[in-house]
Amino acid sequence: MVQYGSSPLDLSFAALSDATRRGIIDQLGRGDESITSLADKFQMTLTGMKKHVQVLERAGLVVTQKVGRVRTCRLGKRGLKAEAAWIEAHxxxxxARFEALDDIISEMKQEGSDDSAS
Amino acid sequence: MVQYGSSPLDLSFAALSDATRRGIIDQLGRGDESITSLADKFQMTLTGMKKHVQVLERAGLVVTQKVGRVRTCRLGKRGLKAEAAWIEAHxxxxxARFEALDDIISEMKQEGSDDSAS
DNA sequence: TATACACTGAACTATATGGTTCAGTATGGA
DNA sequence: TCCATACTGAACCATATAGTTCAGTGTATA
Known part of the structure; x- marks a missing residue:
């Protein structure tokens, strides 16, 4: 039996699965931003943006700091190392699978029956 | 205003955000498997496993083919190129952010006020 | 001091996810 | 032919997500 507990990758991949959040990372790559300016740029309520930032923060991808009444968001130091490592390994x-099995696969496709059924 | 539509990356990162599904990819890297054998290995109902495989399939990470009564799952040809590209670019x-701002950041930390508030 | 600004939190909506059970259908083998 | 196997689909549950509105709190500033 194969057992997999939940891991930090769960949080970061989930954070990256939303286009708005990937956009926020793009944006923060160009410079730090407040919640308000992000909300403006992505045409979203403050509250909505705050939630996205929290998701990114829980994943460690973004760090925030409140000074006065402004919360500034910037890219997290831990970066995307773990994610890059997983992706590269896999x-x-x-x-490797395809080098080994390329011809076997096309052979299977020939004799294939149902394929792609619901 | 920054506008981001949904993209294939939404599906693949979401697929990767679950430890079981990452485990399935590990497993398929060692060889093709039927839904039943995957369900056994991950201690899950057939129906549950079928859903996971469908998520991976919609993301293009896994391809399945039904021959007789057995549906065989294998790694999808499109692989993780797009995901690797996004991760690497970012x-x-x-x-780059940290090379430029490393000292500014530590400086901000000194004078920091609230930090890490809810 | 009064006002505007930036955020925060609670509550609500609609939809998706991760899992189950149960009742099929289709296939392979004795 | 009969039975077991392998999957499929519908229905259900609990929880999470993506977004909203509304009613605050705390901070700058005129």
Whole structure:
């Protein structure tokens, strides 16, 4: 039996699965921003933006700091190392599979029956 | 205003945000599997496993083919290229930010007020 | 001091996710 | 032919997500 507990990757990949949040990361790559300016840029309520930022923060991708009444958001120091590592390791897995099985696969496709059924 | 539509990355990052599904990819890297054998290995009902496989399939990470009564799952040809590309591009963004701002940040930390408030 | 600004939190909506059970359908083998 | 196997689909549950509105709190500033 294979057992997998939940991990930090759960949080970061989930954070990255939303286009708005990937956009926020793009934006913060260009410079720090307040919640308000992000909300403006993404045409969203303050509250909505705050939630997105919280998701990114829980994932460690973004760090925030409140000074006065302004909360400033910037990219988190931990970066995307763990995610890059997982993806790279598995990208190789995919490729290894295809080097080994390329011809077998096309062979299977020939004799294939149902394929792609619901 | 910054506008981001939904993209294939939404589906693949969401697919990767679950430890079971990342485990399935690990497993398929070692060889093709039927839904039943995956369900056994991950101690889950057939129906539950089928759903996970469908999520991976919609994301293009896994391909399935039904022959007789067995549906065989294998890694999808499209692999993790797009995901790797996004992560790599942004990993550089993170690093660039820190090279430029490392000292400014630690300076901000000194004078910081609230930090890490809810 | 009064006002405007930036955020925060609670509450609500609609939809998705991760899982189950149960009742099928279709296939392979004795 | 009969039975077990492998999957499929519908229905249900609990929880999470993406967004909203509304009613605050705390901070700058005129």
């Amino acid at each position: 990208r190789k897995l995919f490729e | 990993r550089k963004l993170f690093e």
